[in-house]
Amino acid sequence: MIKLTRKLTALLLTLSLAAASLLAGITGAVAADAAPTITIAPIDRAIVLAGQKFDFRVELNGAAVKKSELKVTVNGQDAEAYFGKKGVFTNANANSSELTIRQVSFSKAAKIGIKAEAKAAGKTVKKTVFYEVYEAVGNPKKAKNVVLMIGDGMSANIRTAARVVSKGIDEGKFNGWLEMEKMEYMGLVTTSGMDSIVTDSANSASAYATGHKTAVNAEGVYPDNTEDPLDDPRVENIVELVKRTKKMSTGVVTTADVTDATPAAMAIHTRKRSASEAIVNMFLEAGSRPDVIMGGGLEWFLPESAGGKRKDGTNKIDAFKSLGYTYVTNATELNKANSASKLLGLFKKGNLDVYFDREYTKPVNKAIVGEYTDQPTLLEMTSQALNVLGKNKNGFFLMVEGASIDKMAHPMDLERLIWDTIEFDQTVGLVKQYAAKHPDTLIIVTADHGHSMTLNGTYNTEAAKGKTGEELREFVGTYADSKFPTYVDANKDGFPDDPDSTWKLAVGWGNHPDHNDDFLTNPTPISPTIQDPNVTDKAWYIANPDKDPNGIHFTGNIPHDEAVEVHTFDDVPVNASGPGAQLFSGYMDNTQVFRNIVTALGIKATSK
Ligand SMILES: [Zn+2]
Known part of the structure; x- marks a missing residue:
């Protein structure tokens, strides 16, 4: 877009005086773009x-004025x-003016x-x-408990x-449905944010x-x-709301670093998701402190002197312990923590390994998992979270994330992505069993x-077998040649015994960088990629020659500075069971998911 505009401008500059009025128009448009503008948070609609x-914040950008x-x-x-x-009136930049009134609310529907x-x-x-209030x-x-289960990137x-x-499929009929597919209500959710059509x-x-x-x-x-x-205008989130208004317990469970986007967004406030150290600080604040925090991300709780990444030299595990948290570091300790009233579980420095590498591959490949040979499954983490949070008679809000569905979709690793999706789905089954015993539990899967x-x-x-490169195309079964997959699951654990059965899934990727795939x-x-060694002044990714060197080469179709496959703005399914589940049917904007949760709980946010 920028390049096109430059070309257009250059072209116009070469035109004769006859085109002067057009040129003036373009210049005028540029001047108009630079005119002061007002932005208001919350945004329109x-x-x-x-x-x-x-x-509440009003910004005048492009002009400095006085408050009056x-x-x-x-x-x-x-x-x-x-x-x-x-409010507080500021001139944050040389050419701007702001009025900020913090911590306000609307008192009734209007x-x-x-x-x-x-x-x-x-x-x-x-x-x-x-606005509509x-x-x-x-x-x-009314729901007493809410479990929000997010399969990250799970189209x-x-x-x-x-x-x-x-589950397998024979003669066109599946041999079973996933747990998340066997729920009471279903809808579709849009995903775009206020700034761009594709979200993170x-x-x-x-x-x-x-x-x-x-x-x-x-x-x-x-x-x-x-x-x-850390100074951007805040909006109260679900963890803060249910703690403030109903004294509910709260928890976040993920296979990612616990400061990663999805768990952090439930409880904290930042313009920059990578502010991991500050995110841990905010996890500690009374109003936004989840009672259960589990996943990876140990490095953001420890000072550099203790092998962590914290620059402030503090040990936040000690801080949580002093607040009464039971701290566990592996699956064995986690499964014994039944008596905990608050639980911090950090099972790896960064993200947990994926199911394929930490559970499915036997023996576990130490070159991949390193010293972390006893990482819990998402099921184990969720089971203990339900136990701990379920002790609160006021109910709980728990967010459970299958994070590596996304993290393995980016490098287009079919098996690792699907194995984590199956682990996530089995966790949905576990939560459904909990809800069967606690029928005042709303489960949302999206x-x-x-x-x-x-x-x-x-x-x-x-x-x-024995074929390479372009030859492999001929073995993709299409239409009548797309024979049913021959995955065998002899031990009935939900995972095929051989991921490369004679007939396996053939998938494609709608967007991708240059890469090879066998x-x-x-x-x-x-x-899938490496930085092009011949390009030193910018990010420029080419196929990783060490990945599937005998595979088909796919020429990328997204900008060269993208190292991996990227998100899409597909609408995503939402399934729900339990009290309030009926709210999750039909098409909805992604902000409606929040509205449905607070409506299911009957939250009176105007109460102190
Ligand atoms: Zn992603």
């Missing part, structure tokens, strides 16, 4: 829970008077109109936004692939956790015009965005 706390020159009204009344609170107006350089700049009412049977096609691999996992998890859209990399905040990633995997047919590994299981996780 926000749907806000009555009583939910948020930071920036007029902001809410339903016709001066904003500070409306919210009953003095239509809200916000008008902001400033006089800058003799011109009047205006902005109007509208709702109360969380209308669910006849509909990824579910189907897991069903093929785990911070932005999308934030929509589920707050009911507000935000930008890529942001969690629990609207993006502002300052560099500081994804936060898609990946571009397509289900092309099946692949004949036997016939392809359609067979990778013995270890491997990057």
Whole structure:
């Protein structure tokens, strides 16, 4: 786009005077772009829970004015008077002005109109936004507990692939459905954020956790015009809300680093998802402290002197222990922690290894898992989380994430991605068993965005033996030649005994960098690309020559600075069971997931 504009400008500059008026028009457009603009947070068309706390911020960018020159009204009344609170007026940048009123809320269901107006350089700049404020009412049977299960990047096609691999299909009929497919209600969720059509996992998890859209990399905040990633206008999230209003217990369980986007967005606030050290600090704040935190990410809890990555020299494991948390470091300790009232489980420095490498491969490949030979499964973590959180008579909110579905979709590692999807689905089964005994539990299973995997047919590994490169194409079965997969699961554990059975799934990728693929299981996780050694001034990825050197070469179809397959903006399925599950049917915006959760719980956020 930028390149095109430059070319166009260059072309115009070569034109004769006859085109001068056109050129003036273009120049005029540039000048108009530079005119001061007003942005307001929350953004236009926000749907806000009555009583939910948020930071209200009006920014005038492109002009510095005095406070008296920036007029902001809410339903016709001066904003500070409306919210009953003095704001802070700043000129954060040389050419900007801001009014921020922190920790305000709307008291009841209403239509809200916000008008902001400033006089800058003799011109009047205006902005109007509208909100709908709702109360969380209308669910006849209240949920006491909510378990939000997020298969990160788990598109509909990824579910189907897991069903093929785990259950099998004969004569066109599947031999079973996944646990997540056997639930009461189903809908489809959009995934886009406020800044771009394709989201990342911070932005999308934030929509589920707050009911507000935000930008890529942001969690629990609207993006502002300052560099500081911790000062952006906040929106109260689900962990904070259920703690404040109902004294519920809360937990986050993930196969990723616990400071990763999806778990962090449930509880904390930052413009920059990679602010891991600060995220741990926020996990410790009373109002946003989950009672159960489990996954990887040990390195963000330890100072550098103790092998961690913390620059501030503190040991946050000690901080959690002093607050009464039981701390566990492996599956054995975790499974014995039944009496814990609060639980911190950190099982690896970074992300946990994937199911394929930590459970399925026997013996475990130490070159992959290193010293971490006793990592828990997602089932073990979730089981203990339910036990600990279930002790609170006020109920609990638990988020469970199958994180490596996404992390293995990016490098297009079919087996590792599907094995983690099956592990996630078996965890859904475990939570359903809990809900059978505790029927006041709402279970929601969804994804936060898609990946571009397509289900092309099946692949004949036997016939392809000894063949290389382009020859492999001939063994992809299409139409009548797409024979049913021959995966065998003799021990009935839900995972095939041989991932490369004679006929296996043949998948494609809608977007991808340059890479090679031989359609067979990778013995270890491997990057599809490397930086082109001949390009030193920018990121420029080419196929990794060490990955599937005898495979088919695929020429990339996304920019060269993308090292892996990227997210898509597919609508993603949502399934739900339990009280309030009926709210999850039909198409919905991703912010509606939050609204449905608080409505299922009947949260009165206006209470103190
Ligand atoms: Zn991702």
